[in-house]
Amino acid sequence: MRSKGELEGKIGGCFIKDPSLGLLRMLYVLISFVLGVVVGLISSSHIEQYFSSHAEAIYTNRAFVALGGTFDRCEVEDCLSMESFLQPKYAMHGMSDEELFWRASMVPQMAEYPYKKVPKVAFMFLTRGPLPLMPLWERFFHGQSEKQFSIYVHALPGYELNVTNTSVFYKRQISSKWRSGVEQGPSVEQMGSGGDDSGGIARCGGGGFVGLMVEMVPHMASFLKLAEDLGLLVHADLTNVEWGSVSLADAERRLLANALLDFSNERFVLLSESCIPVYNFQTVYKYLIGSVHNFAESYDDPGRYGRGRYSHRMQPDIMLSDWRKGSQWFELNRTLAIKIVSDTKYYTIFRKYCTPDCYPDEHYIPTYIHMFYGPLNANRTVTYVDWSMWGPHPATFGEAKITKEFIQSIRINKTQCMYNFKNTTICYLFARKFAPDALAPLLNLSSTLMGF
Numbered sequence: 362m363r364s365k366g367e368l369e370g371k372i373g374g375c376f377i378k379d380p381s382l383g384l385l386r387m388l389y390v391l392i393s394f395v396l397g398v399v400v401g402l403i404s405s406s407h408i409e410q411y412f413s414s415h416a417e418a419i420y421t422n423r424a425f426v427a428l429g430g431t432f433d434r435c436e437v438e439d440c441l442s443m444e445s446f447l448q449p450k451y452a453m454h455g456m457s458d459e460e461l462f463w464r465a466s467m468v469p470q471m472a473e474y475p476y477k478k479v480p481k482v483a484f485m486f487l488t489r490g491p492l493p494l495m496p497l498w499e500r501f502f503h504g505q506s507e508k509q510f511s512i513y514v515h516a517l518p519g520y521e522l523n524v525t526n527t528s529v530f531y532k533r534q535i536s537s538k539w540r541s542g543v544e545q546g547p548s549v550e551q552m553g554s555g556g557d558d559s560g561g562i563a564r565c566g567g568g569g570f571v572g573l574m575v576e577m578v579p580h581m582a583s584f585l586k587l588a589e590d591l592g593l594l595v596h597a598d599l600t601n602v603e604w605g606s607v608s609l610a611d612a613e614r615r616l617l618a619n620a621l622l623d624f625s626n627e628r629f630v631l632l633s634e635s636c637i638p639v640y641n642f643q644t645v646y647k648y649l650i651g652s653v654h655n656f657a658e659s660y661d662d663p664g665r666y667g668r669g670r671y672s673h674r675m676q677p678d679i680m681l682s683d684w685r686k687g688s689q690w691f692e693l694n695r696t697l698a699i700k701i702v703s704d705t706k707y708y709t710i711f712r713k714y715c716t717p718d719c720y721p722d723e724h725y726i727p728t729y730i731h732m733f734y735g736p737l738n739a740n741r742t743v744t745y746v747d748w749s750m751w752g753p754h755p756a757t758f759g760e761a762k763i764t765k766e767f768i769q770s771i772r773i774n775k776t777q778c779m780y781n782f783k784n785t786t787i788c789y790l791f792a793r794k795f796a797p798d799a800l801a802p803l804l805n806l807s808s809t810l811m812g813f
């Protein structure tokens with residue numbers, strides 16, 4: 362109390378003692394106060410700058426160390442941009458199947474889009490290795506707007522599609538089956554391939570553990586590859602996708618899920634390395650985009666290769682009367698594609714009981730569609746195939762078989778098909794199976810006969 366009074370008296374005394382001197386002092390105090398404020402302001406902004414720049418350095422350093430440099434590049438690319446959300450730039454990404462399927466199942470609840478949406482057709486190639494007929498496809502897509510189509514390639518793990526950057530297939534390969542040991546990352550071969558500027562892996566969101574390791578230690582990929590070649594690492598999942606097994610049906614669903622990430626994809630067509638287009642792009646595009654039906658073959662085969670593959674353990678969820686068969690080469694709309702990637706119940710039943718000598722890729726989609734989405738299914742495929750040889754495999758057409766008449770008979774079929782409830786002579790848009798040596802004569806015919 363007392364000290365406070367003393368202080369007040371002193372200060373008060375200062376001003377009262379000599380009025381003129383007080384005025385001078387007041388001016389002095391005022392000037393130094395203003396000066397102080399100015400200096401303070403300047404220095405504080407400097408300090409702020411200094412600290413923030415340091416903080417940034419520390420932050421980016423840490424991000425760089427932790428994420429192997431992916432994070433700051435990501436910021437430059439604006440990961441939350443509408444563009445990267447709506448149409449991912451690269452087909453490769455770092456999501457696990459579980460994450461991918463969940464993302465693919467998203468459906469906007471608003472009917473209107475905040476951008477001009479041009480519907481796209483997703484061409485999904487399911488292949489073991491190379492695409493020998495790629496030059497024909499390149500010609501098919503040549504000059505077409507990228508706003509109308511997108512391409513996805515699913516090859517066997519370890520196979521890397523090698524195309525130049527001018528190709529429509531450039532960077533269109535998706536992650537195939539991931540190794541079991543490291544669930545969170547694409548195969549090392551694929552992660553390793555992302556070394557160039559365009560980045561094979563998704564930069565935004567970051568890859569999995571292996572991906573980070575590969576980015577930080579450039580030789581890790583080759584080290585792991587070597588270890589694997591030497592048999593030091595054993596990964597059950599790195600063995601081949603068994604054609605006709607569940608993993609083939611897995612590959613189809615994975616392709617669908619990847620293609621669903623692009624919100625403009627409205628129709629989804631599954632193709633193989635031996636498939637060719639028999640009409641030009643615009644005809645195919647109009648046919649598929651304009652169709653009210655899905656094209657998935659689905660029929661009841663009472664024989665041993667049909668009903669004979671049904672397991673009674675699928676009851677009561679899937680009854681024998683629900684069981685259908687059909688070619689795996691489907692063409693679906695977006696709504697149905699989302700239903701298929703979101704289905705875990707029926708797919709799990711197939712995984713459990715459609716084995717062995719039961720081929721999920723020939724039964725899962727035909728049965729599932731028949732059970733829930735039958736009315737708008739055309740029950741036919743748009744991919745021609747010749748089973749007339751009655752073997753376990755359809756006919757393969759080589760160089761000798763390729764004539765104008767043959768291709769024309771696929772294009773215009775005398776047996777009429779239904780399209781949007783009307784008859785049409787165009788039953789098939791694609792055809793299989795064509796051998797690699799059929800390429801030259803097909804390229805010869807494409808402009809005169811097929812219109813591309």
Ligand SMILES: *[C@@H]1O[C@H](CO)[C@@H](O)[C@H](O)[C@H]1NC(C)=O
Nearest residue numbers: 520521522523524525526554
């Ligand atoms: C990719 O193809 C080019 C030319 O066709 C070739 O030089 C290159 O070695 C190939 N790369 C791989 C990884 O196969």
Ligand SMILES: *[C@@H]1O[C@H](CO)[C@@H](O)[C@H](O)[C@H]1NC(C)=O
Nearest residue numbers: 524525526527528531558559
């Ligand atoms: C494509 O690759 C060539 C070299 O192979 C390069 O000169 C060119 O800039 C690349 N183009 C694009 C668009 O990346």
Ligand SMILES: *[C@@H]1O[C@H](CO)[C@@H](O)[C@H](O)[C@H]1NC(C)=O
Nearest residue numbers: 730731735736737738739740
């Ligand atoms: C296809 O089969 C379903 C039954 O699964 C049926 O409802 C539908 O009408 C058939 N579609 C056509 C075009 O006949």
Ligand SMILES: *[C@@H]1O[C@H](CO)[C@@H](O)[C@H](O)[C@H]1NC(C)=O
Nearest residue numbers: 653655694696697734737738
């Ligand atoms: C897609 O196919 C499903 C199943 O047949 C149907 O219910 C749906 O209306 C179709 N959607 C569009 C947009 O055509």
Ligand SMILES: *[C@@H]1O[C@H](CO)[C@@H](O)[C@H](O)[C@H]1NC(C)=O
Nearest residue numbers: 745770771773774775776788
């Ligand atoms: C026409 O289509 C029918 C039914 O899809 C098929 O059985 C037949 O082989 C086709 N004909 C030709 C010449 O391709």
Ligand SMILES: *[C@@H]1O[C@H](CO)[C@@H](O)[C@H](O)[C@H]1NC(C)=O
Nearest residue numbers: 775776777778779783784785
């Ligand atoms: C449509 O085709 C069927 C046979 O596939 C035929 O019976 C029918 O008359 C055709 N309809 C028209 C309007 O041509």
Ligand SMILES: *[C@@H]1O[C@H](CO)[C@@H](O)[C@H](O)[C@H]1NC(C)=O
Nearest residue numbers: 800801802803804805806809
């Ligand atoms: C291309 O077609 C022409 C005539 O249409 C034929 O003379 C020529 O042999 C064909 N070439 C090939 C490689 O099939």
